[in-house]
Structure formats: structure tokens, C-alpha cells
Amino acid sequence: MLEHLFELRKKRKWSLQETADQLGMAKSTYAGYESGYREPSLQSLSQIADLFETTVDFIIGRTFEEQELIEITNLVKNPDHRLLIDGKPLSKDEMIDFIAFVRVKRNLNKKEENEC
Amino acid sequence: MLEHLFELRKKRKWSLQETADQLGMAKSTYAGYESGYREPSLQSLSQIADLFETTVDFIIGRTFEEQELIEITNLVKNPDHRLLIDGKPLSKDEMIDFIAFVRVKRNLNKKEENEC
DNA sequence: TAAAAATGTGCGCGAATCGAATACAATATC
DNA sequence: GATATTGTATTCGATTCGCGCACATTTTTA
CATH class of the missing domain: 1.10.260.40 (lambda repressor-like DNA-binding domains)
Structure with missing residues (x-):
């Protein structure tokens, strides 16, 4: 157990x-x-x-992973978790902004790599 | 309990x-x-x-809500959860960027409210 | 509306389990 | 090689468990 x-x-x-x-x-x-x-x-x-x-x-072995994986893109439609920053819940809009923000940033990094 | x-x-x-x-x-x-x-x-x-x-x-009362609350600022130092976007884990740097991003945005909104 | 059934609460009993102390073999440290 | 540390196992008294049962109250049925 x-x-x-x-x-x-x-x-x-x-x-x-x-x-x-x-x-x-x-x-x-x-x-x-x-x-x-x-x-x-x-x-x-x-x-x-x-x-x-x-x-x-x-x-007690009810969850398999110590670190639970949470896909943020899913949270927008199915908020089974609540993300906070400075104690204040992340709004749907903030989440959408954030997803866009990370996607753009990841694409930029990719391009920089390809240029080298 | x-x-x-x-x-x-x-x-x-x-x-x-x-x-x-x-x-x-x-x-x-x-x-x-x-x-x-x-x-x-x-x-x-x-x-x-x-x-x-x-x-x-x-x-047993270790989490306050059935819908679990996750404070992102804590995740940086104590990653007991893993956030993903498009299946790819959020890096520490991305998290820090994101926290700054949200804080700035929230401050801007506050200022706009005060100006009205 | 009276009888019957179901609900929530509390207690007592035997059985099971807890937490700590202790002992001991195996390993590590000096 | 002596000493300390580590992990494992056992025993003991004290505590707690799970259940049966009783009882007051509420709800349902006739």
C-alpha cells in the first residue's frame, strides 16, 4: 500500500x-x-x-505519477484544475493569452536554432 | 479530519x-x-x-477544494505538478516568463480601472 | 392518524492494530 | 579490526477498530 x-x-x-x-x-x-x-x-x-x-x-498508490501532468490547453474547456498566480485564479482569457505567448516563444526559439 | x-x-x-x-x-x-x-x-x-x-x-482535508488549486509561483521551486502546453512540459524559464507576463498584464488592467 | 420503516447517534465488547522499545545481523566508517 | 550506523524483525502494553445493538427522531406507508 x-x-x-x-x-x-x-x-x-x-x-x-x-x-x-x-x-x-x-x-x-x-x-x-x-x-x-x-x-x-x-x-x-x-x-x-x-x-x-x-x-x-x-x-498510498492511488496515482501512478508523483508529478501529475496537466495539459493547460485542456483546462480552458475542461477546468478540472485551478491554476493560481499570486493566489488569484487564472482566468480563461489569461490562459488563452498564455498559450499563445508560449507557442510564439517556442516558434521563435525554433527559428533561431535553424538559422545557426 | x-x-x-x-x-x-x-x-x-x-x-x-x-x-x-x-x-x-x-x-x-x-x-x-x-x-x-x-x-x-x-x-x-x-x-x-x-x-x-x-x-x-x-x-482528509489536505486540499481545500475538490477542484484542486495549483499555485504556479510555487511550482517553480516545488514542482509537484507538471504543466504542459501542446503536450510539451513547461520549462522553469517559461513559467517564470509567464508569471511576469500575467503580473504585468494584471497591473495594466488595474491602472486602466483607476484612470476611469 | 396510527403503525411501520428508516435515519442518525452513541455506547460496549472482543479482536485487531498501533507505536515504541529492544535485539540483532549486515554494512559502513574510521 | 573496532565502532557506529543501517535495516529488519519481534515483543509488549495501550490504543483503536469494526460491528452489533439500543434508542430517539424523522419519514413513509397503510
């Missing part, structure tokens, strides 16, 4: 003890989670997600 | 019994989750998230 914990910890090159210390729990307790011997409380689980800067859904 | 369960169930106009039946557990068990009297196992929690077609993070 928590098979992702191992990779998250290894990616940061932390030992079980280091990780447990940061979470304020015993090494054996955290180790139990990784090995599948025990399940953490929801509070501990949330704390762990915070420590690894990820989601609970990823840790 | 699981304060969202009540609203998710009510939105669907389900009784405790109906909900518990769909989850294959006792009414009192599910009711215990809603009232905060008990915490479900991770397996049950995942099952509940499936039933309500939402995320565990939302149910």
Missing part, C-alpha cells in the same frame, strides 16, 4: 532514522510503514506527505 | 446505510468516520475516495 515511501526516501538519500527523526517518531515505527508491517494514522500520513512534498494519494 | 465526507454524501443524497452498503461495511462503522469517532484503514479510505470519485487528499 505504501510502496512509494521507499523510493521517496531513497531519492533524498535519507536513512530510516533520519526520516523518523524529522517526523518525530521511532525508527521502527516509520520502518513498519515502509515494509508494509503497519499503517500510519491519517495524521501521520499527512505529515509524511508534507515531509516528502507530495500527496497522500501518491503515497 | 474527515469533515468532507458529510458534504460528499449529502451532495449525493445518500443515507448512512446506503453509503455503508455500497462500501460493504456496517452503518455504524461508516458513521464513525463521518462523526470523527473513528478513522478508516487506508484501504477503506481509498475505497471511499473511489465511491465519491474524489481524492484521499480532499477527504
